[in-house]
Amino acid sequence: MAVFDLGRLLLVLGEEGVEFIIVGGVAAALQGAPVLTQDVDILYRIEDGNLERLERALNRLNAVARGDSRNLPFGRSHLATTGHKLASTDAGPLDVLGSINDTLLYDDLIGSSDELEVMGQNTKVLSLIRLIELKRQLARPKDLAMLPVLEATLRERESQT
């Protein structure tokens, strides 16, 4: 079995009807930027029904807290918080984010996402413009390092249209 099966991660989340937006490095890659990343970051909607669907999806993926030898699964009350939950799953590392920077929630960013067809299913992916704005705001060294590539990708994409 492959160590990383990003398609299966997205498939299971989609099959369970989880409301989420792909953010981070995979969002950049899906938007056409030649970047590599080590995990999938998703921002999910904090709402009772969605938490139930997310918990079900994570159980199907055998998700446990990454770096914790107790292999603890994620409970509903934990998922209801806005923090970052770093998971190891059967299909690779998955970062499950209740918010970005403790301020931006799913509802704040859903309007800045594009719907792309990935592995045969429509998937919400953060727009390249919003991704660049967020990277500028976060301004951590790793965010700033990625900015020239994202900005060049945006310019190239605009020049092609």
Place this chain on the structure above:
Amino acid sequence: MLGSRVMVAFPSPSVPRDDANSAASADAVEPDHNENGVDLSLIRYTLSLTPTQRLKAVENFLNAMASVRSAAPRRPASERAK
């Protein structure tokens, strides 16, 4: 001068062009790198892929790296600290 005709020659896609001239004109129009050193040819390539193909490219790279890591002999801790 009124009434005169000006002929402007545009390269026709059906007419093969000299390779050196083609490369030179391509460079002039589409540089390979921008002012920050970003490889634009790579960006053009990834933009030519579908989102699914882009995801597969990331996945293939990660799996290749995982294979390399698992195949590499593990060094003793005393050497890793150096």
